[in-house]
Amino acid sequence: NAGVMQNPRHLVRRRGQEARLRCSPMKGHSHVYWYRQLPEEGLKFMVYLQKENIIDESGMPKERFSAEFPKEGPSILRIQQVVRGDSAAYFCASSPGGDNSPLHFGNGTRLTVT
Amino acid sequence: AQSVAQPEDQVNVAEGNPLTVKCTYSVSGNPYLFWYVQYPNRGLQFLLKYITGDNLVKGSYGFEAEFNKSQTSFHLKKPSALVSDSALYFCAVSHRGGSSNTGKLIFGQGTTLQVKP
Numbered sequence: 628n629a630g631v632m633q634n635p636r637h638l639v640r641r642r643g644q645e646a647r648l649r650c651s652p653m654k655g656h657s658h659v660y661w662y663r664q665l666p667e668e669g670l671k672f673m674v675y676l677q678k679e680n681i682i683d684e685s686g687m688p689k690e691r692f693s694a695e696f697p698k699e700g701p702s703i704l705r706i707q708q709v710v711r712g713d714s715a716a717y718f719c720a721s722s723p724g725g726d727n728s729p730l731h732f733g734n735g736t737r738l739t740v741t
Numbered sequence: 742a743q744s745v746a747q748p749e750d751q752v753n754v755a756e757g758n759p760l761t762v763k764c765t766y767s768v769s770g771n772p773y774l775f776w777y778v779q780y781p782n783r784g785l786q787f788l789l790k791y792i793t794g795d796n797l798v799k800g801s802y803g804f805e806a807e808f809n810k811s812q813t814s815f816h817l818k819k820p821s822a823l824v825s826d827s828a829l830y831f832c833a834v835s836h837r838g839g840s841s842n843t844g845k846l847i848f849g850q851g852t853t854l855q856v857k858p
Contacts, residue, residue, distance in 0.1 A: 631784070660844045669745075669831055669848035670785070683845060718784055722844055727773050727792050727835075730844055732784030 629654065631733035632701075633719050639739045640709045648704040648736045652721030659702045660730060661694060664716040676702060709740045743768045745832055747849035754822045755857050762817040762852045764832030772834040773843065774815040776806055779829040779851070788830075791815060802826070822856045829853050 632651040640646050652659050657677055662670040675683040676696035687694070691709075696702040706713055716737050720730035745766045754760045766772065773792055777785040789800025796808045806817045815832060830853075833846040 633784075658844060662846075669850045670846070671848070672845045675844055686845075720784075720844070727790065727843060729775065729787040729790055730785075730846065731787070732777075734782070734784045 631656075631719055631721050631731050633717075633733035633736050635736060636734065637737050637739070639741060641741055642710055643708050646706040646709050646713070646738055648706075648717050648719075648738070650702040650704070650719030650721075650733060652702070652719075653731050656721035656723050656731070658722045658724050659696050660720045660722075661702075661704050662718045662720065662732075664718060664735070666715070670718060673704075706738075709738070711740050714738055714740045743834075743847055745834055745847050745849040747830075747832055747852045749852050750850075751853045751855060753855045753857065756824050757821050760817075760819050760822045760826070760854065760856070762830050762832075762854060763814070764816060764849055765812070765814045766832075766834050766847075767813065768834050768836070768847070770836065772836055774806075774808060775833040775835070775846065776800065776804070776815075776817050777831045777833060779831065785831060788817070822854075824856050824858050827854055827856045 659676045661673040664670045672686040674687050674694045691707045693705045716735045718735045720732045722728040775790045776788040779785045789798050791798045791808045799805045804819050829851050831851050832849040835843045835846050
């Protein structure tokens with residue numbers, strides 16, 4: 628049973644470009660979460676999605692960031708017009724749902740903005 | 742403000758000795774409590790969780806954690822450390838269910854555990 632798959636593992640973008648990060652949850656998991664880890668910091672919650680629905684986006688920056696989890700295909704975290712401060716590791720996690728199910732994390736996408 | 746504190750940036754122990762990684766939290770209500778471990782260039786791996794019941798929780802790889810409600814602490818422990826335990830450890834809390842998003846974890850800053858042979 629494959630774990631949470633994220634791609635690409637590393638992504639380099641110039642300032643002003645767009646970054647698209649993909650996440651395929653574990654088989655049977657319908658709940659997807661995105662977290663961001665800045666250097667020397669813990670993870671910060673960004674957004675929680677279920678299929679075709681954004682449930683909680685309280686951690687998303689107000690501009691340039693968006694997320695989706697379509698009926699078919701992976702979840703996408705999209706960052707438009709990237710800036711140097713967007714450089715971070717972005718982790719996706721999934722769970723089967725339920726009140727206290729632990730999250731299963733992917734290996735992350737490390738975004739570097741030059 | 743709700744927060745999780747891991748007061749030690751790094752913990753150093755000798756192989757075979759017991760280890761403790763500290764965590765305290767400030768969250769309203771009775772949260773769920775978790776420990777995760779992160780190896781270099783990898784995602785987080787779940788170690789253990791406290792939901793309710795016995796204050797001593799046993800998890801993966803011989804780790805355990807003790808929930809102390811009065812001290813709002815959830816320290817991670819292991820009786821005998823291994824070199825392979827060297828990694829970055831994160832404590833996290835989430836709100837209980839109902840309308841809460843229980844996957845919205847509040848993480849501590851992380852503690853690097855270094856186990857020397």
